[in-house]
Amino acid sequence: MDEAEDAAVSATMGFSGFGKKARTFDLEAMFEQTRRTAVERSKKTFEAREQEEDSSKEEQVTKKSPALKVVASSSAPRCTESGSSDSEDSSDDEEIGPPAPSNVSDDDMIGPPLPPGFKDSDDEDEEVDEDDDSPIKRIPDSHEISLQHGTKTVSALGLDPSGARLVTGGYDYDVRFWDFAGMDASLQAFRSLQPCECHQIKTLQYSNTGDVILVVAGNSQAKVLDRDGFPVMECVKGDQYIVDMANTKGHTAMLNGGCWHPKIKEEFMTCSNDGTVRIWDVNSEKKHKNIFKPRSSQGKRVIPTCCTYSRDGRLIAAGCHDGTIQIWDRNMNVHTKYHCRQAHVPGTDTSCVTFSYGGQILATRGGDDTLKTWDIRNFKKPLHTASGLSNFFPMTDCCFSPDDKLLITGTSVKKGGGNGSLMFFDMVEFQKIYEINVTDASVVRCLWHPKLNQIMVGTGNGLARVYYDPAQSQRGAKLCVVKTNRKERQAGTLTQDYVITPHALPMFREPRQRSTRKQLEKDRLDPLKSHKPEPPVAGPGRGGRVGTHGGTLSSFIVKNIALDKTDDSNPREAILRHAKDAEQNPYWVAPAYARTQPNAVFAEVDSDEDEPDNEPEWKKRKI
Structure with a gap:
């Protein structure tokens, strides 16, 4: 039937076949052949490796004692035969895959290649490793750059988690943004703003995702900005007339500090002079999320001056004005978990x-x-104490x-009293092992970024110093x-650009302006x-416009008034002119009273004679 159908199709279509038939493969046979080939190669490789090992052992034994040479040579074939017999007996011990390098021993570590300069922990290399692992050599301070924030104290520093941007704030109310990848050698900030108007900046910190910045200033309302400095959220202000601070929606006094939650990107914390530590959510700015109230031993309100989260975000610590340190569990806000008076x-x-x-220190x-x-597991007394650090x-x-082996802090100095320093303390013995003289002002802020391995320092004279090491540090200031300084573009001197077309027609050609005075004279003659x-x-007027004269009564009166040459500035003279x-x-008043008007008779009295004394007594004037 198939041949008949093929013949019918070929007669209809006009050709006899539809091409070559598809090839069929026996996959199981191919896999079996591949396995056998791999087994044979593994056998050869294994035998060659054993022979090399045996030959090396013989050479070592020969060097030590010639008498052992015969024993080593006699034992070598036995090992080879046993290895070959074992491989023939069971196929489970056979190695499948590419052969291992000949210079790799069984004790070598399996994994990615080790970095250059790595040394094993042998007894001979212990002394060298101890010198290389000294904490002082890990401090990246071989190079430095200075960022000019302003002329007043740099009181806040913040680096995003990736280390691409630095934000600085100071007593001059300014917040400046620095982009390491976008700056050149001139080291200029790409943005400067005043988010809290006339309030000193106290804390600047990027969130754990680096998309928003927490700004804590001297007012009672913390702000959240995005990466470019635009406002995202502002905390609400509480009612300052309410006694119980738990019943208010926000802070009522000046803020002292704040920080982001290390795990939850929408949560941050602030502390204030109103005696509270409040937790906020970026998505709900109308009210705080939780509140903690530090108390003294007498149960009175205490002002928290600083606050922070633990590394896992479960604990909240606050340093208070009465010298106490109080730590709460994040989910229990009533009683403290750890307390040091x-x-x-x-x-x-x-x-x-x-x-x-x-997380323990x-x-x-x-x-x-x-x-x-302090060790929070034994919080009654400090582990170590260093004094004499002016603040x-x-x-x-x-x-x-980043490796928890060093603790750094800055020292303060008075104006003209020396240089502010950055102190490095060893965490084992807590001794000062290193010191950096930063500048002739106080060292206020310090920040050691773990990813960049660079140290940022804020000083009292408006500088932000960045210390780095080209070999140990990554990106950042490097x-x-x-980059070379960018050339400033010169402003154009021409006030008007001309398009010169030499082959254009004269009627479309625009004449060049040669003199300003001639152009003004031409413009003066132009009525427009x-x-x-x-x-x-x-005439009488048209189009809503009044004519010159004669058209209306008002125009006639206006014309006569305008043509009147008389001066009526003095009204008395104008009236007496007709007297x-x-x-x-007389025409108006005098003829009407001519017949009935009596004649006025006045007594004539000489001025030299005294007045007649014919008046009654009561009319006489009393002297």
């Missing part, structure tokens, strides 16, 4: 509280010129190195120092350009 001297502002990257920078570390600012901070007033209408004519030819 005598952490610092009462009445001083604890300027910084920060957790280590491990807490470092505090006190207003009593001390730096202390004049309420936001002087401290931070850990991107902008290699000189705004010449329209002439008066001759003589009216007396000689």
Whole structure:
């Protein structure tokens, strides 16, 4: 039937076939052949490797004692035969795949290649490794750049998680944005703004995603800006006439600090002089999310001067004005989980509280010129204490190195009293192992970015210093120092651009302006350009315009008034001008009273004689 159908189709279509038939493959046979080939190659490779190992062993034994040479040579074939017999007995021990390099031993570590300069932990290399792992050599301070924020104290620093942008704030109310990838060697900020008007900037921090910035200033309302400085959210202000701060929707006094939650990108925290620590959500700006109220040993209200989250976000720590450090569980806001009453001297502002990257060590920078570390598992007494570190600012901070082996902080100096320094303390013995003289002003802010491995410092004279090492640091300041300054574009001197077309017709050619005076004279003769007033209408008037004269009564009166040459500036003279004519030819008043008007009789009395004494007594004037 198939042949008949093919014949019918070929007769109909006009050709005998539809091409070559598809080839068929036996996949199982192909896999079996591949496996056998791999097994044979593995056998050969394994035998060759064993022979090389045996030959190397023989050479070593021969060097040590010639008597052992015979024993080693006799044992070599036995190992090879046993290995070959074992491989023939069971196929499970056979190696399948490409052969391993000959220089790799069984004890070598499997994984990605080790970085250059890596050394094994042998006894011979321990001394070298100890010198290379010294904490001082890990400090990236071989190079530095200075960013001119202004002339006043740089009181806030913030770096986004990727390390691409730096934001600085100061006592001059300005917030400046620096982009390392977009800056050149001139080191100029690409944006400057005043988000809180006339309030000093106290804290600037990027969120854990780097898309928004928390701005805490001297007012009672914290703000959230996006990466470019545009407002996203502003906290509501509370009612300052309510006694219980838990019943208000926001802070009622000046803010002291704030920070973002390390895990939840929409949550941040602020502390204020109203005695509260409040948690906020970016999506709900009308009311705080939670509130914590620090209390003294007598149960009175205490002002928190700084606050922070733990690395996992479960704990909230606050340093208070009475010298205490209070730590709450984030989900329990009534009672503290850890409490230290005598952490610092009462009445001083604890300027910084920060957790280590491990999460168990807490470092505090006190207003009593001390730096202390604490173990939160034993929070009654500090682990280490360093004194004599002057602190004049309420936001002087401290931070850990990315490997938790160093703790750094800045010192304050008076004007003309020396240089402010950046101190490095070892976390094991807590001794000062290194010091950087920054500038002739106080060191207020310090920040060690773990990804860039660069140290940012804010000073009291308006500078933001960035320390880095070309070998150890990544990106950041290394991107902008290699760029040359951009040339400034000169403004055009021509006020009007001319398009010169040499082959255009004269009627379309625009004449060039050679003299301004001649052009003004031409414009003066042009009635449109000189705004010449329209002439008066001759005749009775048309188009809603009044004629010159004679058309209407009003125009006639206006004409007569305009043509009257008499001067009526003095009305008395104008009236007396007609007095003589009216007396000689009376016409209006005098003829009407001519017949009935009596003659006036006046007594004539000489001025030299005394007046007659014929008046009654009661009319006489009393002297």
